[in-house]
Amino acid sequence: MGVSNNITAFLNFIALLSSIPIIASGIWLASKPDNECIHLLRWPILFLGLAILLVSLSGFVGAYWNKQPLLAFYLLIMALLISLLLILIVLTFILTAPSSDYSVPGSAFREYHLSGFSPWLRDHVTNSENWGNIRVCLGESSFCAKLNEDYISAYQFFAAHISPLQSGCCKPPTICGYQYVNPTLWINPVNTIADPDCTLWNNDQTQLCYNCDSCKAGLLGNLRKEWRRVNVVLIIAVVVLIWVYLFACSAFRNVQTGDHFK
Incomplete structure (x- = not known):
């Protein structure tokens, strides 16, 4: 050879x-x-x-x-x-x-705006047919429940570098002013009109913020x-x-x- x-x-x-x-x-x-x-x-x-x-x-x-x-x-x-x-x-x-991430005062994690991502990727993920299937799939995952295992106190949670997916789907947007109980349980404030997602948050562990634009943005942030x-x-x-x-x-x-x- x-x-x-x-x-x-x-x-x-x-x-x-x-x-x-x-x-x-x-x-x-x-x-x-x-x-x-x-x-x-x-x-x-x-x-x-x-x-x-x-x-x-x-x-x-x-x-x-x-x-x-x-x-x-x-x-x-x-x-x-x-x-x-x-x-x-x-x-x-x-x-x-x-990229549409922005810092949250008093928190180590970041939050995300849906409008800041690639139009093609955003439209593919967030159209009603695809998001319905994605939302069900996310609800069956354990990434939100894991937050309750990892972070006990509010100090631990707000000092944590949680993933974009957890930031968008497992808690309400910070602008809503919800009061922390644990990472996936929050007390509803009197005024929740700051953002449409504020009225979509649900403490039901199968719903949380999976219907929120913040969850869609967090998913895109995770993909990125x-x-x-x-x-x-x-x-x-x-x-x-x-x-x-x-x-x-x-x-x-x-x-x-x-x-x-x-």
């Missing part, structure tokens, strides 16, 4: 390893309560990572055993997968670029935070994959022209 094929096989093994963080990121995203409830966004990264793993394996086999048709298949499909990965990275940056973290992994992975791909193209061309070392 030629030296070029040896090196190409080694680099494809690196590409195979680079798919593992992508797969792990996909599994991590899919396990989050917000992504569990939005099926469109749950699986793309995981499936893309698995595809890169399988194609990298074919490239490794093709290079190591000098199977030129298999190596040609690898080059063709990997170009498509790298393109899809680049498109996903760009779209993620575009769709998560806007999680997908931006994953994008860092994707950028590193795509740089490695492009580097491996360019070298594999060069090695494949050398083999075809006979310009390689034995």
